[in-house]
Amino acid sequence: MAMEPAAARASQGAASDMTLLVEQAQAGDQTAFEALYRLHVGRVNALCRRMLGDARWAEDVVQDVFVRAWLMLGRFRHESAFGSWLYRLTVNVVLLELRSTKRRWSRVFTCEDPAEFEKGRDSAAPESALDLEKAVAGLPEQARIVFVLHEIEGYQHEEIAEMLGTAVGTSKAQLHRARQLLRKRLVR
Amino acid sequence: MTCGKTQQELDDFMTGRLVPAERSEIERHLLACPDCRSYADWYRDLAVQVAALPLDADIEIEGIALRI
Numbered sequence: 001m002a003m004e005p006a007a008a009r010a011s012q013g014a015a016s017d018m019t020l021l022v023e024q025a026q027a028g029d030q031t032a033f034e035a036l037y038r039l040h041v042g043r044v045n046a047l048c049r050r051m052l053g054d055a056r057w058a059e060d061v062v063q064d065v066f067v068r069a070w071l072m073l074g075r076f077r078h079e080s081a082f083g084s085w086l087y088r089l090t091v092n093v094v095l096l097e098l099r100s101t102k103r104r105w106s107r108v109f110t111c112e113d114p115a116e117f118e119k120g121r122d123s124a125a126p127e128s129a130l131d132l133e134k135a136v137a138g139l140p141e142q143a144r145i146v147f148v149l150h151e152i153e154g155y156q157h158e159e160i161a162e163m164l165g166t167a168v169g170t171s172k173a174q175l176h177r178a179r180q181l182l183r184k185r186l187v188r
Numbered sequence: 189m190t191c192g193k194t195q196q197e198l199d200d201f202m203t204g205r206l207v208p209a210e211r212s213e214i215e216r217h218l219l220a221c222p223d224c225r226s227y228a229d230w231y232r233d234l235a236v237q238v239a240a241l242p243l244d245a246d247i248e249i250e251g252i253a254l255r256i
Contacts, residue, residue, distance in 0.1 A: 041247055042245055043243050045246075046242065046243060049245050055245075058245075129240065129242075132237055132241065133241070150199075151234075151235070172197075176196040182234065183227070183234075
């Protein structure tokens with residue numbers, strides 16, 4: 001459906017405001033970067049939290065994302081929306097974090113063994129966002145990452161495979177695994 | 189077409205990314221398999237729930253902003 005003229009003008013205005021903010025930040029304007037930060041930090045935090053399955057760990061990584069964004073802003077060419085660039089950067093930072101640290105082994109939310117996952121099953125009604133968030137957080141790492149990127153963030157399997165350095169079929173298999181585990185967790 | 193393959197391809201099936209022959213295979217399997225129909229119904233409901241999840245998560249902005 002086509003937007004109303006006023007809505008279209010507002011949308012164009014918002015886009016040009018964002019472009020201006022990004023250009024100012026690229027020129028070194030820290031106030032402009034702080035404005036970008038405030039606009040996007042909630043979404044970046046949600047993405048980190050869901051990929052990592054751990055809210056506190058996510059907060060550390062959010063900080064890292066924005067430090068890297070500040071350092072790499074000069075490379076942003078305005079060929080995509082700034083948000084898309086930032087969220088893709090976020091995915092890369094989270095994946096680097098997961099690869100470069102052993103912290104995941106000491107984290108309580110993740111479990112690689114589906115049998116362990118099953119132990120958390122209860123008979124509570126599944127139809128709430130909180131139940132779903134908890135169930136996603138409890139998925140094994142690879143299944144969780146693919147589920148978040150595909151189902152929540154809307155990336156295609158081809159893109160996810162490229163990000164993870166795996167085959168498209170592996171991404172599909174992990175998504176299927178995630179759904180099966182979620183179904184066992186959420187359905188009475 | 190197996191149950192596992194059908195369930196794995198459901199996403200592409202629902203979003204129209206399969207070629208006609210693959211689509212027909214899955215349609216035939218869904219008609220014949222109550223387990224996979226149940227799975228497909230659940231997956232459709234899950235997609236609705238996922239779409240309703242908030243895209244933002246609250247965070248202490250000032251604390252992190254100061255650190256940056």
